Amino acid sequence: MCIKAKLAVFSLLILKSGEELYLENGSGDIGDDNREILIDTEDEGIFELYWDDIERIEFGKTPKHDCRFGSRLYGTVVVDRGDEYTGFICWDMDEAFDSDILDGNEDRRKRKIKFGKIESIERRSSNSAIVTLKGGKKIRLKGTNDVDSGNRGIVVSDLSMGRVVIGWDELDYVEFKEAPEGLSYDYFDGGRVLKGTVFTEDGEKFKGEIKWDDDEEYTWELLDGEIDDVDIAVEFGQIKSIEKSSRHGAKVVLKDGRKFKLRDSNDIDDDNKGIIIKDGDDKVVVDWYDFERLELE
Template sequence: MKKYLQIQSWYQVSFLLFLLIGSITITTPVSAQNDCMLYGSITTIEGKTYEGPIRWGDEEVFLSDIFNSEKISNPYLKYLNKSNFKTNYKSSSRSSNKDWINVSVDNKRHNTNYLARKFQCRFGDIKSITITGRESVNLELKSEKYINLSGGSNDVNTRISIIDIELGMLSLNWNKIDVIKFFRPKQKISDSFGQGIYGKLTTTQGVFTGFVQWDHDERLLDDKLDGKSSDGDLKIPFRKIKNITKQENACLVKLASGREIELYGTNDVNSSNKGIIVNLPNIGRADFHWKHFISFEILEEKTLESLCDKSFPNSERLYGKVFTKTGEELEGVIVYDLDEAMDSELLNGYNDDIKFSIPFRNIESIKPMANNYAAVVLKSGEKLFLGDQADVSNKNAGILIFTSSEEFSIFKWDEIEKIVFQN
C-alpha cells in the first residue's frame, strides 16, 4: 500500500517522508559484490587494450557510483518561445548567490557554455566513455545514446586504474586513454579493488541497509577510519570494525574482536564529516548529514541473489503525462528541467540536509507543492518531499513535452499540477 503524508508547509515536512523507512531494509548481498563492481576494457591511444575491474580515479569502483560532468550543449533550447519564455539556469554551486540566472533565450545564445547543464548518471547505465579532450568526453548510454560532456567534476581528466586479467594492476593517465567500455565479466573474477562497505546505518530518521561511502571517501573494507585516541593516532581498516557509534563530537569504535576505542579529532569521526552515503536499490542514494548519524554496523556476508545487473536496464526516453493547473492533460516524450531527457539521469533534492539522488526510472510522479519543494512518489510506493534544488522547486527551468514529432508544449514550474511518468 502506498504511503501518503498530509503536510502544511515545506518547513513542517522535516522528515515526515520517513514513514517509508519502517519498510526499507535493503538486503543487497556482500557476496554479490563482484556483480556490482565496475568491469570492462580500456583501449589506449596506441591501440593497446586491457580488460578487468576498473576504478575511476581514487573513488568510483561500483556500478551504483555516479559519474558527474556537464553537458556541452542543450539541444532543447531551440524549442523555447524565444519572445517571452524566461527560464532559470543553474550553476554547479548550491550556496552561491549567483546560482540562478534569469535568461531570455534567443537563437544567438543557444550554444553558449554557461547554458550547459549538469549531467549525472550511475556508471551501471554507461556503455562507453570516449576521451575527446583534456576535460571532455563522449559518453554512450546503454541505449546507444551519445552525450557530449566537459568538465564539471574530478570525474574527468583523472587517472583510471584497471586490474588486467593477465597483467595485473595498471594506472593510466587520462591523456593516454582512447575509450573505456563497460560490460560484465564472462567468468568469475578473482582479483578486484576490494569489497564494499556494507551495513546498517541508524539515523535520527530511520534505519538503512546497503553499501556505504563513509565521509564521501571510504567505500572499501580495506579503506581506513582515521582518528586520534588517548594513546595516539590510529588508522583502522573498516574490515576490522563491527560498529561505529557517535558520542558528542567523537565516535566509539567497536572492533570485530570486541575491543572498544574512542576516536576523535578527524573528519572521519566528528562533525566535519562530509556525509555518509547509502546506496538504496530501487530508490537511488541518500547522503546523510552528520547530525542525523547515530550508529553504523558492518554486516556479515549475505548469500542472497545480486540485484546489480537487474538495476541497470537500457536507458529510455522519459515518457508520461503532464497535468497543468488549467486542466490540460498532455501525453508524450518529456524533457524535465529543460535538459533531463533519459530515465537514467538523476533527480536531486534535499530534505532536512539529506540529499537524495534518484534515477528518473524509479519515479512514478512529481507534484509541485509550493515554490520550493515537491512531492515525489516512487514506483516502489514511497513518497518523499524534496526541495532546495532546481529539479524540485521554482528554480526548475521548465517542463517540455512532445505530443508528436511536430508538436510540443513547454510549461513553467508554477503551471504544473502533476507529472506522471510511464514505462
C-alpha cells in the same frame, strides 16, 4: 557503455542505448582532476592509470575472479531524525571497499582499522565516533576527518532510489551488512526516454515524452533535492510520480512505494524552467506555477 577521453576540456560518454553525451571535464570523475584509475587484472594484478594515459574505457561484465580491492561496503545509515537509507556506502567520499582503512586516534594512539572488521560507526560528537568491531569491542576515535566534522559526506547508493549524501552533523550511525548477490553489469538497462502524463492545476493533462526542468529527459538522470539537510538525488527511472506540494517543494512517490517530500532545488521549486511534454510533432511547456503532478510510465 564507453567513455572516450577526447580533449582536455570534455569527454564522450556512450550509453548502452547508443546515446552519446559530451561531458565537460572538471569533476573528480573525468578530466585532469581524476586522481587515478585502478584496473584489477586476473593475471598481472592491479594497474594504476592517470587521465592522460586514457584513450577510452569500455565497460563489460564483471569477471569471475575475486577482486583485490575487496567487497563494496554495504549497509544502513540512520540520520539524526530517524530516517534510514540502505545501499552501497562510500565513507568520507573516499572509502568504498572493505579493504579500505578508517583512520583515527584512540587516546594517544593512532588507529588504522579495515572497514571489513567494523560492525558499526556511531557519531558521538562533532569530533569523535564510537566504532564497534565485529567481535564486539568498542573504540572511541577522534582526530581525523574520517570521524569528525571534517568528513566530506557519507554517500549511500540505493539501487531502488538513487544517491543520498549525509553530512557528519546529520549522521546518527551506520551499520554494515553483507551486500545482496546477483548485481552485475547486465542489471542496468542503459536508460530510456522518460514518458508519462502531466496534470495541471486547471485540470488539463498532457501525455508524451517528458523533459523535466527543460533538462532531464532520460530514466538514468536525477531529480535533486533535500530532506532535512540530507542531499537526495533520485533516479527518474525509480519514480512513480511527482506532485507539487508548494512553490518550494514536491512529494515524490517511488515505484517501490516509498514517499517523501523534497525541497531546496530548482528541480522542485519555482526556479524550475518548465516541464516539456512532446507527443509527435506537438510540444507543450507547463511551468511550475501551473504544474500539479507528473505520473511516469
